[in-house]
Every structure is written in C-alpha cells, then in structure tokens.
Amino acid sequence: MNERHIARISGELNIAPRQTAATVVLLEEGATVPFIARYRKERTGQLDEVAIARIRDRLAQLGEMDDRREAIMNSLKERDLLTADLLGAIDKAETLTELEDIYLPYRPKRRTRATIAREKGLEPLAKALFEQTAAFDPAAAAADHVSAEKDVPDAAAALAGARDIVAEWISEDATVRRALRDLFETRGAVRSKVARGQEEKGAKYRDYFEWSEPVAAVPSHRMLAMFRGEKEGFLTLHVTPPEEDALALLKARVVRGDGPAAREIALAVEDCYRRLLSPSMEVETRLALRERAGEEAIRVFVENIRELLMAPPLGRKAVLAMDPGFRTGCKVVCLDPQGKLLFDAVLHVTSSDRQRAEAATVLPKVCEHFHVEAIAIGNGTAGRETEEFVRSLKLPSSIAIMLVNESGASIYSASDAAREEFPDKDLTVRGAVSIGRRLMDPLAELVKIDPKSIGVGQYQHDVDQARLKQALDDVVMACVNSVGVEVNTASAQLLAYVSGVGPALARKIVEHRDRHGPFASRRALKEVPRLGDKAFEQAAGFLRIRDGENPLDASAVHPESYAIVDAMARDLQTTVPDLVRQPDLRSAIRPERYVTAAVGLPTLTDILAELAKPGRDPRQQFEAFAFAQGITRLSDLKPGMKLPGIVTNVTRFGAFVDIGVHQDGLVHISELSDRFVADPSQVVKVQQKVMVTVMEVDLERGRIGLSMKSAPTPGGERGAARTSRQEGRTPPGGPRPPGRPAPGGPRGGFNNPFADALS
Secondary structure (H helix, E strand, O other), X not given: OOHHHHHHHHHHHOOOHHHHHHHHHHHHOOOOHXXXXXXXXXXXXXXXHHHHHHHHHXXXXXXXXXXXXXXXXXXXXXXXXXOHHHHHHHHHOOOHHHHHHHHHHHOOOOOOHHHHHHHOOOHHHHHHHHHOOOOOOHHHHHHOOOEOOOOEOOHHHHHHHHHHHHHHXXXXXXXXXXXXXXXXXXXXXXXXXXXXXXXXOOHHHHHHOEEEEEOOOOOHHHHHHHHHHHHOOOEEEEEEOOHHHHHHHHHHHHXXXXXXXXXXXXXXXXXXXXXXXXXXXXXXXHHHHHHHHHHHHHHHHHXXXXXXXXXXXXXOOOEEXXXXXXXXXXXXXXXXXXXXXXXXXXXXXXXXXXXXXXXXXXXXXXXXHOOOOEEEEEOOOOHHHHHHHHHHOOOOOOOEEEEEOOOOHHHHHOOHHHHHHOOOOOHHHHHHHHHHHHHHOHHHHHOOOOHHHOOOOOOHHHOOHHHHHHHHHHHHHHHHHHHOEEOOOOOHHHHOOOOOOHHHHHHHHHHHHHHHOOOOOHHHHHHOOOOOHHHHHHHHHHEEOOOOOOHXXXXXXXXXXXXXXXXXXXXXXXXXHHHHHOHHHHHOOOHHHHOOOOOOHHHHHHHHHHHHOOOOOOOOOOOOOOOOOOXXXXXXXXXXXXXXXXXXXXXXXXXXXXXXXOOOEEEEHHHOOOOOOOOHHHOOOOOOEEEEEEEEEEOOOOEEEEEOOOOOOOOOHHHHHHHHHHOOOOOOOOOOOOOOOOOOOOOOOOOOOOHHHHO
C-alpha cells in the first residue's frame, strides 16, 4: 500500500485516511465495490459505493502516473540525464501534465528548426541573446557565425537560427507552459465556423456556423456537438485566447528591457507562441474540454441508466406481450410468472376488418386460457393503434394494459443469448418476449442489452469508451446487487453482474442448475465448479434462494452472519423462522449485545432490517400508466393540451417525454419548472410520470415543445428559450423548441427527435 497515495486520496475526497486505507486493502484483496459497501461497513467507516468507486478510480489513476514517472526516470537514466534536481522535480510532480512538462526538454524529439540551428553552431549566439544585456550587439555577434560551410549565409540567417533555439527553450519551460495553460482555460474561447462548401450538407450544425463561447463556460453537450461536427467535416474548430493577451503574458515573463537583444527575444516570443506554444496548448485544452464534457455526458448517461434499471417491476405475473406492426402483423406471446414462453402467434390488429375481427376473437380466449394478468404492448410502430384495439376488447378489468418502452428489444432479439434461449423462434418473437419480460422486471431484462442501445444517453459514442464502460458496469452492478438476484431463475446475463461472479462463472452456475436442479441453499453454490471461497464470499449475500433450507437464504443477510442470527434466536429461546415471522420477538433483540471486533452496529442494524423484510426489493411499487385516449398521432396535438407522459431521457438541456404519439417531446430546461433550473436531473428522472402542456407542434419536422410549468403560455417556449439564452443559460448550441433543429440533429426515427445529438 502506497502511503502517499492514501494521504493524497484522503485529502482530495475528504475521507479519513483510515477509511481510505481500509478500502484500498479490501480492493487489493479482490473485494468488489458492492460487497465492500454492504458487508464491510465497520472497516470502511460506512463509506457508500460512490466513495469506494472514487477511491478505486483515483488509486488506478495514481498508479498509472507512477508507471509513467518510472518510465521517464528510466529514459533519463539510460541517457545519463537524471540529475538530483531533476529527480526531485519528477518525484514531486502531482499531475501527469506537470510530469510531462518537466520531461519535455529531455524528451527524444524529431529534428526541429532548433535542432538544425544547433547543428550550425548557433546555440552560443542564442545564449548570448537570451542574456539581453543592454550593450550586446546582435548583428555584430551574428556576423561571427556566418559560414558557407554550415549553411549560414548572413547575419540575418544566424539571428533567425538563434531565435529558433530561444523559441524552443521558451516553449519547453514548465512555468511558461503552466501560465499559458491557465490563460487558455480562463481567457480562451471555443470558436467554430462552417467548413468551406458544407453550408447545405451541414445544415444540422448551422447554429455553430459562426459561434464563439468561453472555454470556462461551454457546457458538455454543446462541446461534444461541436467536436462531432468537426469530426464529420462540417465545422472547423479552434480553441485560443486573445493573441495579444498570450503575447503580453509571454513577453512579461521572458523579455527584459528594450535593447537590441530584447527586441530579438520579443521576435522569438512571437514565433514561439504562433508556431509552438499556441498549437500545443490548443491541443491540450481541446483534450481537457473533451475529457470534461465526456465526464459530464457519462454522468448524465449513468444517472439515466440507473433510473431505468431501477424502474418498478410488475413482478411475477402471467403476461401477454405484443410487438406491434402494420405490415407484418402483431407478434403475440404469453409468458408464465417466471417469464417462460408458453405461446406465440401473429395477429393482424391494424389490417382489414376481417383480420381485426379474428384478432378480437382470439385475444380474449388466449388471455383466459393462460390466465393473463397483464398485457405489455411495445411502444414502437403501431403501438398506440394496437393499444387502442386491445382496450376496445371486452377483457376482464383486472388485466392491466400498458405500453412498454421497447428501445433495445431488437438488439436483444438478435443477440447470442436470445438465439441460445429461443433457437427455433424468429427475431420478432424474441423481441415480444423481451417486451413482456421488461414489464415484469426491467432490471433483469435490460442487463441483457448493451446500455448504449437503450437510448437514454447524450453523445455516449463520442466519449472515452473505456471510462464509459467502467461507469456503466459500475451502475449496472450496483443496481443488480442492490435488488438481489434469485439464483434459481436468473439468466446468465443477470448473474454475471452479481458481485464476484462475472460471465464465465455465471454460465457455470446456470449449467449446474440445469444439470442438477434448483439450488436448495446458498451453501450448495460451493458445488459449482470454480466457485471458490472468495467468489462465494463476494456473491452469497446478493444471491437469493426462495423457499430454501434456510430462511436467511432468501435475505440479504450474508452467510458469514448466520451464526449471529442463530445466537439471537437461541437467546430468545426461539427459531430463526419465528424471528422472521414475529415482530414482537425482533423488538426484544438488543443488537449491542452482539457487537464483536469484526461485527459492529452498522452490520447488526442491517441484519435486523433484513429479518423484518427478508430480501426486500428497494424499487418502488409498480403503478399502471396510460396515455391520453384519442391522442395517438402528432396531428392530434394542439397547443394548450395537458397530457400525461413518461420521461424517456434527461439531458443537460432538458428532458424528453413520451406522450404516446410515436415522437418524444422536449421539455426545455427553461420549461421544467416555475423556478430556475440549473440541472434537469434535479427536477426529473427517467421513467418518471409527469403532466405536460403542449406548447408547440411542428408537423413538418416532427418536433413537439412541452412545458411542465404550472401555467405556461402555449407558443411561449421560444421566448423562454431566448430569455434564458440572453441570461447566459442556454446559448444557441443546445437543442431547440420545435421549428429550430438542434446542432447534431435531427435524424428520423421513432421516439427520438434529436437522435443524432443523443446517440
């Protein structure tokens, strides 16, 4: 364990060193973030998953910096350049940028103008110039370096070469680079222009055809939109501060006096900035902007995914699921309460009267035969039409009818997992099964799909993919382990996210279950090949076994704590099942009596909570939702309508809401609330049910402007956006109300009017 890293991480994250050290030890022992947060509270001082993940990530970053530090020192040692002063500076460097600045003058480099000047013997002249003494005569000194043999034809050429050397010295000075880097950050501006000849093809980026914004203020979504426009060849992008400010800063640091030598140095400064420092600092600033914007985009995406994964489940009920379609008909499947496929067929509910009549006869009989308790209808093409048809049937009122967001269902239906489970079924049947299972348990079904295919992100394909994957893995694992997994029914995809399991071991668990039947106890998991003590320790508390040999196997009580519960039962002269069933017995337990060196009150409190509600699901109670009847198409909308909707995506510029017309509407950030909103995620969440007012409808562009204000004025969203823009909150880069296409979009397609900006 690196004590310097512990101290630094503790200071940066404002966490006590003992907490950081304990967390680092657990991580190095192979413990996962969910396991540490849930079952090692005493050791970490009750750090939550967010803090533990930050410690893990920062530890990895510092480790990478140590690797780079070592590589630099080895390079310097090999070339006999590592002095005591240089070693001390490298050792003290606290950031990768600072480390690279120190190494820059010694980095092996290609042949430069300064290198060529040195080869011509002009370095002594450069050193003399850099002294900037008042009596020094540059022209006379340069004349002494004129040499046909060295290709220095005259004094002017000698001075030019000397200035090249000086320019390189300045560009490689760590203090100069640090000051200029700060200037780029504080006074720099992002400037975009339309690329030559791309005015028509790049129309979706027209708000950036002539755009400038301070580096310090540009929001993530706008920065990523400009980067994408540049990558696609529609925009040119530059990031620089005012040149006069940069030159003034450099001259103040380098130029001394106003003598002839100082004037030569001033010329070198100008050349250094324009040729060396400005391009270098622009690259660094762009990278920093991309990283900053990427981190924010990842944060937004992760929060949206978390809300989607933790959406309330319908639970174990018999479900009839429908994947609607106009031309090919509606794929209908019936699933038992465990999600097993029992029946599939194709019905035409939007075609001829004869086919509709046939479907109207068949569907009620299917519902009766399979004891259907709920109907899940995909919200894609023909979704609302299918819903209207189903609601028109004489079905028992106890059957809930719901539209289900089918984003990503087609991805799952073509996956290896779907083909393995349903080798003799086509894509449409697999998609319908996914729709039904998503209603029953969104978490269990969505883990089978690449999160980037679910459609709740913002520029997720433009950010660092390794960081995005880590963040998504973290949030999926956190959700899965928070809910817990029924080991006897879970898919391999779901089991793979259980702490300590992973894909390979998940397959082993499923294979063992298929071969030997359901697990009777958690202890039986040790019979699975390659599931050793460490994996069992990490996973057991998050795996559930209903109706097993031990009632605690259905709870989040870890097997390592079973002895404590047994002791509680013995002390009360009762049994563990009685403790679970009888609140009066649990109320007699005094947890402080069971505190040991390894088990403290935090763990004991969790144990008592689990005894009260074994295996409780932290997700909210399921509530049925229905869109407004009779509003199924864009043309049905009128300004002023108040409609129920479901939030499908939250971005930095607002929220997208599905109101049941095959096209999500945008609630701009300025229309989310009667009060000022800085962060939309503080007001709305994905899957949240809301009431919205229609502000504008653009039939030609397929855009809907919505408001969540208490008393909005229809048609006023543009004005609200303009006002907030004047206040500096919504510059022209963000998505517009209907009638104004967002940079980076639009693109056609159901349920996403700004698909380019969000894909």
